[in-house]
Amino acid sequence: xxxxxxxxxxxxxxxxxxxxxxxxxxxxxxxxxxxxxxxxxxxxxxxxxxxxxxxxxxxxxxxxxxxxxxxxxxxxxxxxxxxxxxxxxxxxxxxxxxxxxxxxxxxxxxxxxxxxxxxxxxxxxxxxxxxxxxxxxxxxxxxxxxxxxxxxx
Numbered sequence: 321x322x323x324x325x326x327x328x329x330x331x332x333x334x335x336x337x338x339x340x341x342x343x344x345x346x347x348x349x350x351x352x353x354x355x356x357x358x359x360x361x362x363x364x365x366x367x368x369x370x371x372x373x374x375x376x377x378x379x380x381x382x383x384x385x386x387x388x389x390x391x392x393x394x395x396x397x398x399x400x401x402x403x404x405x406x407x408x409x410x411x412x413x414x415x416x417x418x419x420x421x422x423x424x425x426x427x428x429x430x431x432x433x434x435x436x437x438x439x440x441x442x443x444x445x446x447x448x449x450x451x452x453x454x455x456x457x458x459x460x461x462x463x464x465x466x467x468x469x470x471x472x473x
Contacts, residue, residue: 321436322436322437322444322447323413323434323435323436324434324435324436324451324452325433325434325435326431326432326433326435326459327430327432327433328430328431329428329429329430329431330463330473331423331427331428331429332426332427332429332466332467332471333426333470333471333472333473334426334427334471335426335427336399336420336421336422336427337399338470339420340398340399340420342469343418343420344368344396344402345365345369346361346369346375347365349377351465351469352462352466353379353458353462354457356380357379357380358379358380359378360379361377362376362378363375363376364376369393370393370396371393371395372392372393372394373393374390374391374392374407375390375391375392375393375404376388376389377389377390379410382450382454388408388409389409390406390408391405391406391407391409392404392407399420400420400421401420402417403416403418404418411437411438412435412438412443413434413435414433414434415433416431416432417432417433419431419432425473429466431459433455
């Protein structure tokens with residue numbers, strides 16, 4: 321079983337409160353997700369983030385194929401970190417840790433995603449061609465959008 325990791329950090333010239341308020345609101349995911357992904361929240365984004373929260377989305381990650389994605393917020397420490405885990409969706413495993421920490425002049429945001437692709441050997445063959453580049457593209461878009469919204473560090 322191969323588990324992959326994507327690790328990204330970004331510094332922004334905003335306060336921890338501003339970063340937390342934006343990042344912990346699931347409704348803001350649409351803003352920082354490429355339009356072509358057809359991101360749409362179906363349920364679960366109607367209250368402040370908490371451990372145990374279930375959020376259901378529709379996404380169109382590849383080839384126009386709509387996919388239901390269900391995540392659970394498994395850990396949440398106000399203004400420090402939260403973890404979302406896929407309960408149903410396109411990955412065999414999805415565990416995404418979001419950390420926020422104060423640094424001089426702003427915040428450092430860190431994303432650590434551990435994931436496993438489905439379909440065994442075929443999934444592992446497709447990973448470097450399709451999955452990894454797509455995740456890199458999505459997180460590059462996210463970086464760009466956050467800089468547009470909050471400025472460069």
